[in-house]
Amino acid sequence: xxxxxxxxxxxxxxxxxxxxxxxxxxxxxxxxxxxxxxxxxxxxxxxxxxxxxxxxxxxxxxxxxxxxxxxxxxxxxxxxxxxxxxxxxxxxxxxxxxxxxxxxxxxxxxxxxxxxxxxxxxxxxxxxxxxxxxxxxxxxxxxxxxxxxxxxxxxxxxxxxxxxxxxxxxxxxxxxxxxxxxxxxxxxxxxxxxxxxxxxxxxxxxxxxxxxxxxxxxxxxxxxxxxxxxxxxxxxxxxxxxxxxxxxxxxxxxxxxxxxxxxxxxxxxxxxxxxxxxxxxxx
Amino acid sequence: xxxxxxxxxxxxxxxxxxxxxxxxxxxxxxxxxxxxxxxxxxxxxxxxxxxxxxxxxxxxxxxxxxxxxxxxxxxxxxxxxxxxxxxxxxxxxxxxxxxxxxxxxxxxxxxxxxxxxxxxxxxxxxxxxxxxxxxxxxxxxxxxxxxxxxxxxxxxxxxxxxxxxxxxxxxxxxxxxxxxxxxxxxxxxxxxxxxxxxxxxxxxxxxxxxxxxxxxxxxxxxxxxxxxxxxxxxxxxxxxxxxxxxxxxxxxxxxxxxx
Numbered sequence: 001x002x003x004x005x006x007x008x009x010x011x012x013x014x015x016x017x018x019x020x021x022x023x024x025x026x027x028x029x030x031x032x033x034x035x036x037x038x039x040x041x042x043x044x045x046x047x048x049x050x051x052x053x054x055x056x057x058x059x060x061x062x063x064x065x066x067x068x069x070x071x072x073x074x075x076x077x078x079x080x081x082x083x084x085x086x087x088x089x090x091x092x093x094x095x096x097x098x099x100x101x102x103x104x105x106x107x108x109x110x111x112x113x114x115x116x117x118x119x120x121x122x123x124x125x126x127x128x129x130x131x132x133x134x135x136x137x138x139x140x141x142x143x144x145x146x147x148x149x150x151x152x153x154x155x156x157x158x159x160x161x162x163x164x165x166x167x168x169x170x171x172x173x174x175x176x177x178x179x180x181x182x183x184x185x186x187x188x189x190x191x192x193x194x195x196x197x198x199x200x201x202x203x204x205x206x207x208x209x210x211x212x213x214x215x216x217x218x219x220x221x222x223x224x225x226x227x228x229x230x231x232x233x234x235x236x237x238x239x240x241x242x243x244x245x246x247x248x249x250x251x252x253x254x255x256x257x258x259x260x261x262x263x264x265x266x267x268x269x270x271x272x273x274x275x276x277x278x279x280x281x282x283x
Numbered sequence: 284x285x286x287x288x289x290x291x292x293x294x295x296x297x298x299x300x301x302x303x304x305x306x307x308x309x310x311x312x313x314x315x316x317x318x319x320x321x322x323x324x325x326x327x328x329x330x331x332x333x334x335x336x337x338x339x340x341x342x343x344x345x346x347x348x349x350x351x352x353x354x355x356x357x358x359x360x361x362x363x364x365x366x367x368x369x370x371x372x373x374x375x376x377x378x379x380x381x382x383x384x385x386x387x388x389x390x391x392x393x394x395x396x397x398x399x400x401x402x403x404x405x406x407x408x409x410x411x412x413x414x415x416x417x418x419x420x421x422x423x424x425x426x427x428x429x430x431x432x433x434x435x436x437x438x439x440x441x442x443x444x445x446x447x448x449x450x451x452x453x454x455x456x457x458x459x460x461x462x463x464x465x466x467x468x469x470x471x472x473x474x475x476x477x478x479x480x481x482x483x484x485x486x487x488x489x490x491x492x493x494x495x496x497x498x499x500x501x502x503x504x505x506x507x508x509x510x511x512x513x514x515x516x517x518x519x520x521x522x523x524x525x526x527x528x529x530x531x532x533x534x535x536x537x538x539x540x541x542x
Contacts (some may be wrong), residue, residue, distance in 0.1 A: 016383035019373040031415070045405065121392060122396040123458070125373055128411045142414055174489035281374045 022277055023127075039130060043138040050142070065101070065146045069094055076214045076252060080185055084219040094153045096213040098146045099241045100234060102172070103179050104204045105143065109135040110183025111197050114280050121281040128280045129273055132183040135181045140176055142151040147172060154245050167244040175237045178262040181269030188273050191280060211235045233261035301372065301385065302496035303465055308380035310341035310363070310370050310520075330487065334464065340366040342520040343380070348513075353487060353497040355507030357535055358517035364500040365392075367517070368467045369517055371498065385496075386464025387414070391471040396450055397452055399443040403453050407443055410457040421460065428456040431482065447474045455483055462490055468499040472506065484510050492507040 023031065069090075077089050086092045113131040114121070121128070150168065190196040208214070211234035221229065229235045232249070236258035243250045315335045340363045348354055356364045369375035371382050372390035397406045397413075407428050411421030429438050432452040442450060451474045458466060472483050483502055487497050501507060507514055507528055514531035516524040524531050 016301060019371065019382045019384045019388065020377060034415045037418045038409070041408060041412055041418060044435060071295060117398070120409060122374060122392065123397060123454075124410060124413045125387060126415070130413075195350050208414065278373070278376055 014027070020278065022274075028127055028129075032130055032133075035126055035130055036196055038126075039134045039137055042134050042149070046138045047141050055111045061142060061145045063148060066281070068101075069097060071169050072097065072214055081241050084216065086219075088157050088159065088246065089155050091150075091157045091159060092216070092242060093214060095150055095241045095245055096211075096238045098143075098150060099172075099238045100145070100208060100211060100213050102139075102143050102175060103234060103237075104137050105139040106179040107182040107204075108200055109139050111186040111200060113183065113187045114191050115194065118147060118281075120190060128277055129184065129270060132187040132273065133180060135187075136176065136180040136183045140181075140235065150241075150245065159246060162245075162247055164244040164247070168241060171237065171240045171244060174258065174262050177266040178233060178237070181262075181265030181267070184269035184273035185265070188276055191276070206230075207234055211238060212236060233258060233265070236261065287412050299349040299351060301347050301383075302350040302352070303385070303498070304383040305344060305346050305367075305371065305381070308341055308344045308367070308370060308382060309339070309340050309378040310366050310375060310498055311337050311378040312366075312375070313337050324434070327421060338538050340520050341370065341377075344517075344520075344522045344527050345380075345417055346515060346522065348496055348498065351491050351494050352513060353491050353499070353511045354519060355511035355514040356498060356500045357502070357504070357507065357514060357531070358523075362517040363520040364517050365469050368469050368498065371465070372467050384465055386463040388467055389414075389458050389463040390467045390469065391454060391458045392469045396442040396445075396454065397457070400441055401434075402441055403438040403445070406453065407438075407457055407460070411460050414461065416461065428460070431486075432456045433479065448476060448479070451475050455486075459486055459490065462493045462495045465496045465498070466490060468497065468501070470500055470502070472499075473501065473503065480506070507532070 022028075031270060072093055073090060093121070110132045113135045114128070117131055126135065147168070151165070186196065186200070211232055212229060217226070217229045217235065230253050236254050239254055240250070242248070309494065313335045325407045342363075344363075344367060345458070347448060356367070358364050364374060368390060371375050371384070372388045373382070373384075374390060397409050401409070404425060407425055408418075408421055411424070412418065425438070429435055432449075432455070434449060434453060437445065445453070451471055455475075466487075468487075472480050475483065484506065486492050487499075490497060497510070499507070499511070511527065511528055514524075515522060516531050524534055
């Protein structure tokens, strides 16, 4: 029996590429771009699947947020009366909750984007960052009706039209990039610790109270501690959303903080996610 | 089309170019032991890392494959064949050495489903789009897939309702939607019926003619005789022999008879 000689000649290998070498950023992004139809297709069909599986279908996308607004309004608006410093508490709550839930939904769905696609990951090599981006787009499409509710609620509660109403989509677009960044992070964290999906709801519950969703931070928090809120991206997006619909003053630091967080989390999240690119298909 | 697809027209004249170069590859991975601990042990040790063993699954394996070649891989269970294929697909990291590939490899494993809860049709779409094909392109291929896989109306049913043969047939169809640059088949044909196996082997021939490269792990030696021009024999992670099919199979048979 002949032992395999170790002097195999590795000639003319210049046209081949090392399968284990991570792509440089440029080719990686263009490979993602070439697969953009995957993102659209999955988001659209996921949306359709969700509509079919519940009896009330599409209506739930509206009923669910409306019910949660009702619950919070009942408890915090009527029973506990945390409306200090807020004129239109119903609208205040609606904007706060919907903007908050936008990030929450994407982060939670993003957490499942790798571990829920093992079959695909094991069969086909494609830029893994496609999966969190797809979750992000899916949840954005799901959230569109809730954003429409904000305008409906503004009209119903007698808010005067301002030109800044037109800025809300822009604010949400900025938030989309932040959310995609959190999806990158939660997707990778979940591959290290499966229990992340169990812990996330509690983190978001804590954040809900720390982000001034159900009370006006200005009325409850001493000015010394105001920086804590401004350093919180969720608070910034919520306040920007409220400013665009309800008016009032807008601090420069709030805008800067929101933009800085968006850039940092989106780019940082992407790079951190990609650093583990080769590991995602493993058990 | 995949951006890495080779301009196949330029690959004529002279010696066939290489499609795959596996150079002194070592693969090690860690497996965790499943241990039942009582309460005392759980608190004493259970919070520290689990007990694990490092498996040295592939040892210094080197070979090259030319464009358009079909190579069979044989060896006993646990000889590192599947691990080698996963390493070539880029799905298992190597401890040493390197794997150079022309174009995109596609691994076809046993019982493979991309998304079991989705219908066969959606799996075809997902697979095609993830490979970087255009949506229209994939949609146009769906009837061909339904026909080739023999699934017909079952294409609309979730894949987790399929029999293992149906799953294998669909997975093979997805993997060969396009002529893959390098197709790695890990016993994926074994569960198909005779008729489907024959069609798959015909398809593999076609892939070779279109300059695709095929590496197949199988225990069905007649499949290798029928399809491959070359054969690799692995034992305990090492490449024992690399040569023409008849030669290697003969040595393999003698070895088994002796053992």
